[in-house]
Amino acid sequence: MDYRIEQQIDLSQKLEILADAAKYDVACTSSGVERNNSGKGIGNCIKPGICHSFSADGRCISLLKILFTNECIFDCRYCINRRSNDVPRASFTPQEVCDLTIGFYRRNYIEGLFLSSGILGSPDLTMDLLYQTLYKLRTEYHFQGYIHVKAIPGADPELIERTGYLADRMSINLELPTAEGLKALAPQKNRPKLLAPIQQVRRMRIQNKNELAVYRHAPRFVPAGQSTQMIIGATGESDWQIMKVAEHMYKKYEMKRVFYSAFLRVNDDSLLPVIPGGPPLLREHRLYQADWLLRFYGFGTDELLSEEKPDFNLLLDPKCDWALRHLEQFPVEVMKADYAMLLRVPGIGYRSAGRIIKARRLGTLDYANLKKMGVVLKRAIYFITCGGKQMYPVKLEENFILRNILDGGGRLRTAAEEQPVYEQLSLFDDPRFSM
Amino acid sequence: MSSCHCLMIRVFQCEDTLTGILSGVYDAWSSRLGHRNVRLQTGDNENMELFCEYEQTVPDLEKAEKVLRTIYKKLGEEAYEMIAYAAVCPHSGKADAIYRMIVIGLSLPDGREISRMLTQPDVQLVFELRRKAWHIAHRYMGFVRFRELKNGVLFSEIDAEADILALIAPHFADRLPLENWVVYDRRRKKAVVHPAQKSWMILEEAEAFADLGNSDEEAYYESLWKVFHRAIGIASRRNAGLQMSQLPRKFRQFMNEFVDL
Ligand code: SF4
Numbered sequence: 001m002d003y004r005i006e007q008q009i010d011l012s013q014k015l016e017i018l019a020d021a022a023k024y025d026v027a028c029t030s031s032g033v034e035r036n037n038s039g040k041g042i043g044n045c046i047k048p049g050i051c052h053s054f055s056a057d058g059r060c061i062s063l064l065k066i067l068f069t070n071e072c073i074f075d076c077r078y079c080i081n082r083r084s085n086d087v088p089r090a091s092f093t094p095q096e097v098c099d100l101t102i103g104f105y106r107r108n109y110i111e112g113l114f115l116s117s118g119i120l121g122s123p124d125l126t127m128d129l130l131y132q133t134l135y136k137l138r139t140e141y142h143f144q145g146y147i148h149v150k151a152i153p154g155a156d157p158e159l160i161e162r163t164g165y166l167a168d169r170m171s172i173n174l175e176l177p178t179a180e181g182l183k184a185l186a187p188q189k190n191r192p193k194l195l196a197p198i199q200q201v202r203r204m205r206i207q208n209k210n211e212l213a214v215y216r217h218a219p220r221f222v223p224a225g226q227s228t229q230m231i232i233g234a235t236g237e238s239d240w241q242i243m244k245v246a247e248h249m250y251k252k253y254e255m256k257r258v259f260y261s262a263f264l265r266v267n268d269d270s271l272l273p274v275i276p277g278g279p280p281l282l283r284e285h286r287l288y289q290a291d292w293l294l295r296f297y298g299f300g301t302d303e304l305l306s307e308e309k310p311d312f313n314l315l316l317d318p319k320c321d322w323a324l325r326h327l328e329q330f331p332v333e334v335m336k337a338d339y340a341m342l343l344r345v346p347g348i349g350y351r352s353a354g355r356i357i358k359a360r361r362l363g364t365l366d367y368a369n370l371k372k373m374g375v376v377l378k379r380a381i382y383f384i385t386c387g388g389k390q391m392y393p394v395k396l397e398e399n400f401i402l403r404n405i406l407d408g409g410g411r412l413r414t415a416a417e418e419q420p421v422y423e424q425l426s427l428f429d430d431p432r433f434s435m
Numbered sequence: 436m437s438s439c440h441c442l443m444i445r446v447f448q449c450e451d452t453l454t455g456i457l458s459g460v461y462d463a464w465s466s467r468l469g470h471r472n473v474r475l476q477t478g479d480n481e482n483m484e485l486f487c488e489y490e491q492t493v494p495d496l497e498k499a500e501k502v503l504r505t506i507y508k509k510l511g512e513e514a515y516e517m518i519a520y521a522a523v524c525p526h527s528g529k530a531d532a533i534y535r536m537i538v539i540g541l542s543l544p545d546g547r548e549i550s551r552m553l554t555q556p557d558v559q560l561v562f563e564l565r566r567k568a569w570h571i572a573h574r575y576m577g578f579v580r581f582r583e584l585k586n587g588v589l590f591s592e593i594d595a596e597a598d599i600l601a602l603i604a605p606h607f608a609d610r611l612p613l614e615n616w617v618v619y620d621r622r623r624k625k626a627v628v629h630p631a632q633k634s635w636m637i638l639e640e641a642e643a644f645a646d647l648g649n650s651d652e653e654a655y656y657e658s659l660w661k662v663f664h665r666a667i668g669i670a671s672r673r674n675a676g677l678q679m680s681q682l683p684r685k686f687r688q689f690m691n692e693f694v695d696l
Binding site: 011012015016019020022023024036037039040041042043044046048050051052053054055056057058059060061062064065066100103104106107108109111145264278279281355358359361362363364365369372373 | 548551552553554555559563573576577578579580581582583589591606607609610611612613614632652656658659660662663664665666667668669670671672673674675676677678681682690692
């Protein structure tokens with residue numbers, strides 16, 4: 001017999017439960033759409049997104065990230081909200097989500113809403129509740145801020161479609177990198193069922209683009225694109241396998257973002273691994289760096305990893321690692337190299353590469369200029385010449401560079417008099433801001 | 436060899452605002468003293484230099500607008516934005532750099548090239564200051580916190596390191612067109628005021644903002660926000676250092692999630 005004590009809980013308690021339940025979802029970006037207010041509502045979107053606060057774990061808070069409900073009928077082993085767990089449960093109403101979103105947005109606490117959900121009753125029922133919430137926000141409150149919503153796998157495609165016209169971003173989490181992993185840890189889910197809505201969203205986006213080309217004012221379908229997320233380290237995949245899946249997601253499904261989430265052992269379950277040292281954060285960080293290389297730096301997974309070398313070097317970022325294994329392509333002359341090659345130099349980011357290309361057409365560059373343009377010289381000096389000259393006489397030799405890069409705190413042992421100040425090399429340089 | 440022109444450098448001292456600086460550009464240009472013999476400077480002069488004569492530039496909207504139009508037409512939108520943004524950053528060399536940038540730009544066959552001449556030191560400085568100003572403004576777009584006053588007005592106070600009110604005002608005006616809102620810069624005693632469905636304006640010397648007290652709902656939403664802020668952090672990934680570097684203490688005094696009621 002199942003005794004349940006019905007208890008009224010207030011909005012604050014619900015928020016506590018349903019924000020807590022949503023915190024493991026890593027996607028919190030509000031970027032990708034630019035939209036002005038119509039003058040008749042509340043809210044807008046700016047392309048780079050905006051961070052409104054930072055949580056105790058140092059992550060940016062941009063959106064009101066909540067589950068609609070954690071009264072979930074599924075029993076995914078890695079999930080704190082699985083049916084078999086004894087945790088406090090709650091569900092919002094669409095009205096409550098609207099109140100929170102508008103109340104927070106007016107006070108400039110957030111950029112918008114990230115609405116995810118457990119499965120309440122059935123996928124259709126859940127998707128319908130998400131749809132109603134968005135519908136209310138968009139049409140009653142004329143809310144024009146950012147909305148990221150989950151599509152519930154297994155829900156009626158028509159519901160997903162209608163919701164997609166109200167959202168900026170939609171996501172369906174792959175959960176685990178491979179179908180086998182999924183089968184083991186999320187028995188009620190399966191890969192084809194997860195891929196179906198991903199395919200649908202992609203198809204609709206293409207269709208929508210064509211419509212927009214003809215009717216400029218046609219409603220926009222998921223304008224900021226879709227994203228997905230994988231748990232890293234719960235099952236035995238290598239980095240190479242994970243990156244292959246990510247690459248596939250970008251190429252085949254035109255994903256805007258793939259997120260990686262270091263496995264946190266929230267449930268004591270015999271099928272879940274115990275990772276000494278806690279969640280594999282550094283591994284997650286390397287995957288984000290590599291992901292960046294795929295999306296903005298023209299690298300392919302097979303250049304970075306292979307079956308023989310399936311995992312990233314935890315001591316070196318993937319770009320440095322690649323460069324050290326390809327010293328024959330260096331040094332690169334900054335005044336002559338093409339954009340693609342500049343991008344491959346450690347310490348030159350895509351922004352600084354762009355600036356170099358523009359500026360060198362109009363004048364000769366020196367190292368001081370490069371520094372001003374954002375080039376991280378402490379990494380780049382081993383790999384570049386500028387106007388035929390090295391900054392210092394440094395050796396283009398693997399062990400030497402490795403020692404110096406890893407010794408980020410130390411100074412270069414060269415004869416040069418003037419030396420820049422070396423910052424401590426942080427292993428946690430955020431890939432979104434550097435590299 | 437040393438041909439002494441015995442020329443004094445004329446220093447145009449302008450008010451530390453975009454209008455002030457552009458008025459200075461106008462005056463310096465029309466003085467016809469030759470670009471090498473003039474210099475621009477913002478703010479009061481602490482150390483007077485020898486061989487310099489000083490002239491106060493009176494901020495003049497009409498002059499500033501003329502210069503602005505020329506910049507827009509001849510040097511392009513990019514340069515226009517660079518200059519407007521750079522002008523709000525505190526930096527002793529900015530006014531002169533802006534002047535030089537305009538002078539060089541107007542001497543080019545295609546003035547639009549100027550925004551890309553990053554090897555030229557003055558352009559470089561303006562470029563850097565623009566980046567800095569944008570960065571500061573962008574942070575405030577996120578970190579500004581409104582509280583609802585008794586009369587429904589959304590009120591926010593900041594203490595910004597650069598004069599960014601005019602940079603963030605269009606953003607909030609677009610975002611909250613139907614609201615009455617105010618952002619008050621404590622350091623400069625300036626405020627941007629936006630009456631619902633009207634355009635925003637800057638109030639100088641906005642010393643006294645009568646505090647009406649908060650609306651009845653305000654404390655409720657603030658407490659909800661705190662609940663959310665606490666719940667969304669992952670304890671096993673706690674990283675106070677990262678949090679501090681992303682969100683330095685100077686911002687936190689205005690953010691209710693960091694202030695204990
Ligand atoms: S469906 Fe699975 S992952 Fe999602 S809330 Fe339910 S148990 Fe958790």
